Amino acid sequence: MKIEVSQAELLHALQQTARAVPPSSPLPILAGMVLRIHREGITLLAGSSPMVIRTDIRIPMPGLPRETEDNGLVVPARTFADIVRKLPPGPVELEQTDRSMLCIRAGSGLFRLCGTDGEEYPAAPEIGRPTLQLRLPNTVLKSMIRQVAFAVSASETRPILTGVWCRSDGEQLKLVATDSVRFASTTSRIEQPSDTPPFEAIVPGRCMAELAKMLQDDQGETRIDADEALIRFHTADMTLSCSLLHGAYPPIDRLVPARPNCELKVDTEKLLQAIERVTLLSGEGCVVFLHTVSAESAALVGQAAEVGDVREEVPIETVAGEGVAISFNGKYMTDILRAIAGGTLMLRFYDKLGPIAAEPEPAAGSSSLYLLTPIRTSR
Amino acid sequence: MKIEVSQAELLHALQQTARAVPPSSPLPILAGMVLRIHREGITLLAGSSPMVIRTDIRIPMPGLPRETEDNGLVVPARTFADIVRKLPPGPVELEQTDRSMLCIRAGSGLFRLCGTDGEEYPAAPEIGRPTLQLRLPNTVLKSMIRQVAFAVSASETRPILTGVWCRSDGEQLKLVATDSVRFASTTSRIEQPSDTPPFEAIVPGRCMAELAKMLQDDQGETRIDADEALIRFHTADMTLSCSLLHGAYPPIDRLVPARPNCELKVDTEKLLQAIERVTLLSGEGCVVFLHTVSAESAALVGQAAEVGDVREEVPIETVAGEGVAISFNGKYMTDILRAIAGGTLMLRFYDKLGPIAAEPEPAAGSSSLYLLTPIRTSR
Structure with a gap:
């Protein structure tokens, strides 16, 4: 031939x-x-x-x-x-x-x-009777994956956390990833036929990341079908099949306390650049200390034993509630801010045991939420 | 301060x-x-x-x-x-x-x-009474180093071969490098004051390679001074000092036999691309077999056990003497052809024990010669 x-x-x-x-x-x-x-x-x-x-x-x-x-x-x-x-x-x-x-x-x-x-060659698994059929523009799917896939767990200790949890009710698609220290979720309105059945699945994070890299054709769309064991992503010339993970995904409904103690509106890019610089001198634990200095500005402080220390200030656009003084992993926060990719951002702080929440301004039909567990320090 | x-x-x-x-x-x-x-x-x-x-x-x-x-x-x-x-x-x-x-x-x-x-901090060595002072355009020095530095030995078995041998008689500068399987030399006319003393030194290949990377200012010139132990390269804003290697460099005068059995003129880029492809299937020893097919064409053959084989043809511009059938290390030949970087090339083949010689067309005031020991095969 x-x-x-x-x-x-x-x-x-x-x-x-x-x-x-x-x-x-x-x-x-x-x-x-x-x-x-x-x-x-x-x-x-x-x-x-x-x-x-x-x-x-x-x-x-x-x-x-x-x-x-x-x-x-x-x-x-x-x-x-x-x-x-x-x-x-x-x-x-x-x-x-x-x-x-x-x-x-x-x-x-x-x-x-x-x-x-x-x-x-091992036979490719065949899909059974599909419980899901969705059509999504490649740009939407790629952007949604990029917003959450970084947050899956790299450790196999809890295999379920190496996956991205996907849920569709036919009107909205929600993707969630967490390694139990940080949490990322994004929701987009999707336009599907009214008889599209609801769907829930956990897709291995590595497959999602490869899929995002493959979706280069911004004009095209991806057709998704799935059964109990398998999900398939079809583009014009490619099909990626992926075995689903099975198990109970941790509950995500009550992660955020009702009322924040403090709320800061900041420029995402300015905050990202400042934290990137501070993490250069934040030691092995990558501990970044953030505290409000005034109604206009917050300070970020890092310290690396025997190497040096650093202090950066970032402007605050608006502030609500008390001031804040909190430490977090700078590398994890950097990942979150890169996923948000620009615009302005609402940072919310709760009581001592609560997470730090980061929420970018919602775009047309889509919204995202990121959570990061703070680091308790003696400071 | x-x-x-x-x-x-x-x-x-x-x-x-x-x-x-x-x-x-x-x-x-x-x-x-x-x-x-x-x-x-x-x-x-x-x-x-x-x-x-x-x-x-x-x-x-x-x-x-x-x-x-x-x-x-x-x-x-x-x-x-x-x-x-x-x-x-x-x-x-x-x-x-x-x-x-x-x-x-x-x-x-x-x-x-x-x-x-x-x-x-360890004190930088000071230069004694300099035996050499040269001035060279950065473009000339960078190009000369790039043409030979790849051929130094990576092994410390004979430390002297990890260096680039430099010789100046005040009118010409010659750089030579060899790891005893391949040999590279380049000579350039240099315009210096008539009282410039002759000079000979062996400079560590790694220092020469770093120097070539640093010479980004194509307009500028490099001043070189040296004594028995040290050579220094000065540009407008940088000085690289380098300890010289000491020992007898192998004699290089009689490496090439008097008359070749065969002489082929080929396009460097076409030969390079063909050999790059052949080396993909030339096995662990990277053995490429070259033989003349006609007065217009030579074939390159590679074979990788259990993976496959490859045959490429390259056009010959002119041929003199008998045909040729010889094997060599394709990776080494690729390095030589990359250093030559375009133009046409004369390949000369001698008797069984002689090297393969590659000589690019001489440019204004400069010439280069490359030698490669062939591989003896049963073919």
């Missing part, structure tokens, strides 16, 4: 699919990628649970067999991508000569890559 | 000086950098043998002491650079408040950085 494809298109598809190739795996075949050449063009497929990515390059080839009639060929993913990256721009001819060889012709070069029968 | 400097200028000087800070050192003080604030401005100094870098920011401060009257302050180099990188553009005030504290003020921030007395 032989097909001609442009180098740029093939490289893009290869790079997208390779995101599902695990960096290391006990199963050597998972360092490979399945290539199928068929009547509708080229299909690339990589990964196994929790993440499988399938990419299609549509080139009508009426003479070739249907996709289902051939297992395809597993080729080493990294070598294949390295070769295509180095090929000159222009047409590339791919030919599967038998069950174990892929020929790549471009310019004056001929590469022959050893492969194995696609039958040996 | 207090001085005001622009953030951009301070950052540039810090980044240049930090090149001499060793990545790790048994002497903790070498993670620091000496800062001196004095009548002529700011001096930054870092490193110890073999490489010391001194950078000056000239700001006339008539009220301050002379540079020699104060030891300055050793501050943690990396933290200092990180802080200045994060400061807003605009003026930065540096104040040395006592023998152990540097205050940095910018915008609404105040950093206090702990330091130690500059007296404790």
Whole structure:
């Protein structure tokens, strides 16, 4: 089977699919990628649970067999991508000569890559009767993921916290992530047919982060379907399938006390830059101390034993309630402020045991909330 | 002592000086950098043998002491650079408040950085009676270093081969580097006063590579002076001092046999791209097999056990002598072709025991020669 494809298109598809190739795996075949050449063009497929990515390059080839009639060929993913990256721009001819060889012709070069029968590659999980079907603009989905995915837990101690909790009632989509010290949530209005069923699932954070990187086509939309075990994200030329996490997600309804003691309105970018500088001298624990100086200004203080200390001031736009004096992890706050990405921000402080809440100005149809547990210090 | 400097200028000087800070050192003080604030401005100094870098920011401060009257302050180099990188553009005030504290003020921030007395920093070696004084345009020096420095030995087995051998007769400057498998040399005409004495020295390759990176000012020139132990490169605002290597450099006069068996003229860029692709499938030894196919074309072949193989053709512009069939390390040849950087190239092949010679077309007043020991294979 032989097909001609442009180098740029093939490289893009290869790079997208390779995101599902695990960096290391006990199963050597998972360092490979399945290539199928068929009547509708080229299909690339990589990964196994929790993440499988399938990419299609549509080139009508009426003479070739249907996709289902051939297992395809597993080729080493990294070598294949390295070769295509180095090929000159222009047409590339791919030919599967038998069950174990892929020929790549471009310019004056001929590469022959050893492969194995696609039958040996772990089968991608099939979705059952879908309980959810949503359509979202890529820009909305990408932005929502970027706003929360950083806050998932990096530790496997509570596997459920490595996931992003997603809930849709057909009118709104809510994404939540927390590692139990910080919490991020974002909600967007979504326009779906009125019979869209409600849905709740916990999607591994790593899959969500890869999905956000893959959503480069800002014009397009993503179709989401899911059953009890699996969620799939379809764009025009790619499908990312992802096994869901199972377990009880911690309750998120009563995280914020009723009334704040203090409320500050600040410029997000100014606060971010000041905290980034203060964390340079805030020691290993990254402890940043914030206190109101006047109605117009708050001070941020950091101290690193034997290295030095730092004091920054940021202007306050409005203040309500008492003043505040509180310490927090500067690195965690930086992550939150980067996710908020500009505009103005409401910081709310509660009594001693309460969290710090950060809430950006709501945009059209969407709102976000971030919480950070303060650090108790002797100060 | 207090001085005001622009953030951009301070950052540039810090980044240049930090090149001499060793990545790790048994002497903790070498993670620091000496800062001196004095009548002529700011001096930054870092490193110890073999490489010391001194950078000056000239700001006339008539009220301050002379540079020699104060030891300055050793501050943690990396933290200092990180802080200045994060400061807003605009003026930065540096104040040395006592023998152990540097205050940095910018915008609404105040950093206090702990330091130690500059007296404790290893003294930079002083040059004796110089045997060499040369002036070279930065572009010439940078280009010459880039053409040979990659070929120094990475192994300390023969320390002398980790250096670049430099020779000047007052009319020409020649730089040579070899790790005994590959050899690179370049010669440039230099216009110096007629009484310039001849000179020969072996400069550590790492210092030469850092120097090439620092020569960003294409308009300027570098003044070189040296004695038996030390060479110094001075630009408008920076001095790099470097301890010389001592020992007998291998003889380089009779490396090339008298007459080649075969001579091919090829386009450097086309050959480079073809070899880069072939090395993707040339196995762990990176063995590339080259053979002439016709008077117009040569083939390059690579083979990686259990992964695949590759064949590329490159056009030949002219050919002289017999055909050729020879194997070499593709990675090493790639380094050579990258150093040559374009144009056309003469490849010469000798008998079985001889090297492969690569010679780019000589440019105005300069010429280069590269040699590579072939790999003996059963082919």
